[in-house]
Amino acid sequence: MINFQYLRTTSAKSAIALLLKDKNAKFLAGGTNLIDLMKRGVTAPEKLIDINHVPLKQIEQIGNKIHIGALTTNTAVADHALIKEKLPLLSWALQAGASAQLRNVATVGGNMMQRTRCGYFYDTEMPCNKRQPGTGCGAMEGFNRMHAIFGTSEKCIAVHPSDMCVALTALDAEVVLANSKGERKIAFKDFHRLAGDTPQLDNNLKADEMIIRLEIPVNNIAKNYHYLKVRDRASYAFALVSVAAAFELNNNKITDIRLAMGGVAHKPWRLTASENFLKGKEATLSNFEKAAELAMTGAKGFGENNFKLKLAPNTIIEALNLAKSKA
Amino acid sequence: MLKEDTDRVDGILKVTGKAKYFAEYELPGLTYGVLVTSTITKGKITGLDTKAAENAPGVIAVVSHLNKPSATAYEQEGGPQMKIFYTDKIFYNGQPIAIVVANTFERATYAASLVKATYAKEEFNTDFAKALKDPKAKKLQGQADYKRGIENAYKTAEVKLEERYFLPIETHNPMELHGIIADWRPNNQVTVYAKTQGVKATQGTIANVFKIPMENIQVNSEFVGGGFGMALRTWPLEIATVMASKHIGKPVKVVITRAQMFTMVGNRPAAIQTIGLGADKDGKLTGITHRAYGETSTYENFTEGVVNMAKFMYQCDNVNTSYAIVPVDLGVPIWMRGPGEATGAFALESAIDEMAHALDMDPLDFRIKNDPETDQQKNKPFSSKNIKEAYKLGAEKIGWSNRKNKPGSLVEGPWQTGYGVSVGVFNANRGKASVKGILKADGSLLLQSATSDIGPGTGTGMTLIANKLMKIPVNKITFELGDSSLPPAPSQGGSATLSTVGSAVNDVCVALKSAIAELAANSNMDATANFVEVLKKNNLPQIEVTKESQSGKEKDNYSMYSFSIHFVQVKVHALTGVVKVSKIVSVGDSGTIVSPKTARSQMLGGAVGGIGMALTEESIIDHRYGRYINNNFADYHVPVNADVPEIDVNFINKPDPYINPMGAKGMGEIALIGFSAAVANAVFNATGKRIRTLPITPDKVLA
Missing domain, CATH: 3.30.43.10 (Uridine Diphospho-n-acetylenolpyruvylglucosamine Reductase, domain 2)
Structure with missing residues (x-):
């Protein structure tokens, strides 16, 4: 054995x-x-x-930040009163992921560390640069319906499968990492990597580091938000495309906004250009459509995933519509 | 006395974990087998290095084509076609090539990873659509061509259409993994614990392959965790396990992996179908042409009834059909619930809907207008058919009057609502079976037959038939099955068990009653005396009767079918392409309903399977490698609870006067047949988009 x-x-x-x-x-x-x-x-x-017995299961507000221990389960975070009240986008994203049974044991840190669900990565008889660098990418010219349209490399077009991480990217979370010398803090959006020439690396965690906690700033976008996950069945399926959308609305004018997308890249995909466009604008369908169009700059399909070039902007528009209609 | 709301007789056993499935039997000295599979798609094994595996801890043996024990039939000309595991030839990727047996499952799993095969590779093709286009690729006739009236009459009709429909491979994937425990004793006595839809079939296959007498083989299969057709034959993995047990002289258990469920136990074959329909302007069908191609393997042919329905379902003087199978380098398919008829109904019932739309007719009115009074194919009356009543009942229940004939009419925000209907039909069969009945002085009745229960509730149905005739309470009746030593019965398939075995139960009960009446008369008792008193008076602890039962000439005089109508309401999201089935009404027209609760469960399961076929299920192969990509439950999407709305199940529940004494026709297949077309038709009604390739996933809706 x-x-x-x-x-x-x-x-x-x-x-x-x-x-x-x-x-x-x-x-x-x-x-x-x-x-x-x-x-x-x-x-x-x-x-x-x-590491399940390491005491890293706290959920608490310290100053203007909410701290979530790395070993908190997905269920514990999603159901926590503080999260539901102040970071409902995160709660929704978590509930869109996996199944109740999996969420009950899966942790925040583990969710960040999960590998892609690309079928070529899992079949050891198939080529995969992520599993075995240098063997090629099976998906590039194969079954790539689930695969990336942004930030792809010639080595790998896999996507990161998490829902939680999409919300955390949108929420400007930070990650606290511990190593033998102490701790360091990095922005959540910098935690995961693009595939580039090193698809075997999913993230920037160093070999001697451990995820300790998340720190998420309390925000003013907890009223108009939505996590929209489009998938092949209503539960227990990975996203074809997902969108985390949240904004602050004053007299129908968007004063602050966060947008991120899942199922489209090797890492959670923050839509900065769309955010910049919408900031200060009216929350109208035409502005949403323009923002969605901006989000698609540089998108590239690989055949079976070409539909994402249409689905992704549509999902952005619908997520913004649903966030707006949330009373 | 009659308990028609009776619960499943083995329900409590099943939900409390007391029902024992094949893999749960612990035999003394039990060993564990794990199969090694080919990693190439076509060619020959040139070397098999088993040394490392044999030397691994706990390993007892590695059995392959190199050291296989004698399986006489495989050595004969004209023996079984599927000599897999007995040959160095590779027919498909994932084919079992060796079995590693060890004293624990984990050790066998590890040792299996140490077996190294070398191959001489050959060119292959696993792509059915590609083979179909290739003029050099083989196409074999799957069923005799059928013609009534003028061939391709649709081409000259006032209103005509010709469309193609595509169905991917679907994999049965019952929750219970396949496998077997085989215990071959030195005197050629073999006991197996199997997952099978037919204990007699398993017994017969083992007897035939190893050329030992049937009575040497004992097959046990009391509980089966879902079959859906995949357990209708004894697969090479099972023969391999029996060989391994014969080789090592110990019992061997094999339970395959979920990934192996995609390559070792069959699938619903992919199909490409063309339907041509012609009608006059008043909506009368004037021509039906149904041409179908189905996927099969290179080493064995598989055919099913894809084009049957077109021949009799609608009144039409000009009908022609053809059906060919196209071999590709994949494992051989097998019937999957509703088998070929479900494949055919998707195409035909979609096309019927398309024709109704072309005629600007309500698709229900169009079906009613073309509903035949007699079977034009067989030129016989139907034994019973209440389809118009079923149409009416289902239409009321779904709220068909809310449907607009113009697609895309019902819009609420981004959601578009649509309604669809489709018909399902399947042969109402009755085969030959024997049942033994033992009536005891303690007031109980024991019934025995070597039939199976893969889930429909066989024991419950049989108990209720006896309960009705004998007036014995349900809890005093026991029905034993899943044991090859019991009186013979056919495999559970083709929705025939209740009709076939139930008829024998009926005959046994009638015979027992007359035996009791005779005993009563002989002992000067009243003819209506209770059997317990009659037996006691005669000092008899019990009487027993065995009866063989089969259909008579009513079979030749009538056309016998079960029918179903499926109505669905869907909601389609205009921006994301997501389809939700929001309401289901299924109506079964299958004669008398013997066991209402388990019959309803069958219809529920059919609808859920139908949602899967329509919206989510597809086994995907990378044709460059010939390997499945989504061979697990995370990526092969069966519907989850959140995909399933309230299902309103209805039965016409009128006895068929001819088929059997109960007046009951099968309904396991019709629960699924046609369902996928109802969904596709509803999606069209919601959006105006006609999707002819299953499953209907968001990308296809958006395209």
């Missing part, structure tokens, strides 16, 4: 120390993706460091 060592730790410090000792060690949190990857032979860590 492919043996691995199972270790359990109760502090971030010892977790990082264990991680440093072995290049082939991985953290185990909810395990909803990692265990599947091990069963499919995609990954074979020699050590699993169970």
Whole structure:
């Protein structure tokens, strides 16, 4: 059998120390993706460091930021009164993801770390630059209906599958990472990477680092928001396209806005140009349409996913419509 | 006394985990087998390195074509076609090529990963549509051409249409994974615990392959976690397991993986169909042409009834059909619920809707106008048919009067509402079966037959038939099945079990009653005396009767079909292309309903399967590699609860006077047949978009 060592730790410090000792060690949190990857032979860590007993499950407001511990479950975050009241977009995005059973064990940190669901990545008999650099991209000229239209590289057109991360990108979250020397903080939008020449890397987490918590600024966009996920069935399916939209409305004028898209890139895709266009404008259908058009700059289809070139702007428009109509 | 609202007799066992499925049997010395599969699509195995696997911890044996134990039939000319696992030839990607047996499942799984095969690869094609276009690719006749009146009469009709319809591969994917436990004893006594729709069929296949007597083989399959057709044959993986047990002299259990469910146990074949319809301006059909092509494998032919419905469903003097199968380098398909008829009905019932639209007629009125009084194909009267009543009932329940004939008329914000209707039809069969009945002085009745229950509630139906005739309470009646040593019955398929085995139950009960009446008369008791008293008076602990039952010449005199009508309301999102089925009304016209609760469950399951066929299910292959891409439950989308609205199930519930003593016709297949067309028709009514390729996913709606 492919043996691995199972270790359990109760502090971030010892977790990082264990991680440093072995290049082939991985953290185990909810395990909803990692265990599947091990069963499919995609990954074979020699050590699993169970971090579920590290006390990182807080959800609290400190100053004008909401802190969410990395080991908080998706369900705990989605159902928390503070999140529902102040970050309802995040709650909605979480509830659009996976199934109730998975959300009950999947953690915030694990959600960020989940791998793509590209079929070529999971089948070890197929080429995949993400799984095995240099073998080629099976999806590029194959079945790419689920794949990226933005920020693609010649090496990889996979998408990041998370819903939660789309909302966090929109909400200007920050990630606190711990390492052996201390902590560092990075913007959530800089956590995940584009595939570029290194599709094997999903994010900028360093080999000796551990996700500790999220810090999300309290905002003024908790009234007009919507997370719209378009998928092949009504639940338990990954997004074809999803949009997180939230704005502040004064006399039908948009004074602040956040827009991000999922299912379209190797990382959650923030729509900065669309946001800039809408800021200060009336919340009208024609402005929404113009914003959606701006969002599509640089989009490129690969055949079976060409429909996303139409679906993506439509979803942006509908998410904005629904955010506007929220009383 | 009669309990027509009876719950499923094994319901409590099932929901409390006490029902025992094949994989749950623990035999002494049980070992675990894991199958190694080919990673190429076509060619030959040139080498199989099993050393590392054999040396891995806990491994007992690696069995392959190199060391296979004798399977006599495979060595004969004209033996079974599917000699997979017994040959070095590779016919498709994912084909089982070796089985690794170890003392735990995990060890077998690991050791299986150590088996290394080398191959001589050959060019292949897994793309059915491509093979169809290739003039050099084989096309085999799947069914004799049919012609009534003028061929292709639609071409000269006043109003005509000709359209093509595409269906992808669908995979059955019952919740329970396939597999078997095989225990081959030294004296050639074989016991298996199987997941099968026919214990006698499994017994017969093993007997035939290994050339041992039927009575040496005991097949047990009391509970089955869903079949949908995929357990209608004994697959190579099962033969491989029996071989492995024979080879090592120990019981071997195999449970395949979800990914292997896509390659080892069949699928609904892809199909491409052309329908030509002609009508006069008043809406009378003047020509129907149905031409179909179905996918099959290169090593075995598979055919099904794709073009049957076109021959008799509508009144039309000019009908012609053809059906060919096209071999590709994939595993052989097998019947999937509603089998070929569901495939055919998608095309025909979509086309009927298209014709109604071309004529500017309500599609329900169009169907009623062309409803035949007799079966024009067989030139016989229908044994029973209440389809007009079913149309009327379903139309009322769905609120058909709210439907506008002009597509895209019902709009609320971004959501467009549409209504669709479709018909389903399937042969009402009755085969031959035997049942033994044992009537006991303790007031109970035991019935036994080697039939199966893959989920429809066989035991419940049989119990209710006996309950009605014998006036014995349901809880005093036991029906035993899933055991090859019981009196023979056919496999559970083609919606025939209730009709076939139920008739034998009927005959057994009639015989038991007359035996009791005779005993009563002989012992000077009243003819209406209770059987318990009669048995006691005669000092008999029990009496038993075995009866074989089959249809008589009514079969030759009448055309016998079950019918269903499906009405759906859909909501289609104009911007995202999302389709939601928002309301379902299904009406079954299948004679007497013997067991209302389990019959309703059948219709519910058919509707859910129909939503899957219409909106979500598709097995996707990368034809460059010949491998499935979405072979798991995250990516192969069966409908989830959130996709399923309230389903309003209705039955006409009028006895068929001819088919069998109960007047009951099968209804498992009709629950699904036609459903996908009702959805496609509703999507058209909502949007004006006619989608002829299933499944109807958002990208197709937006296109």
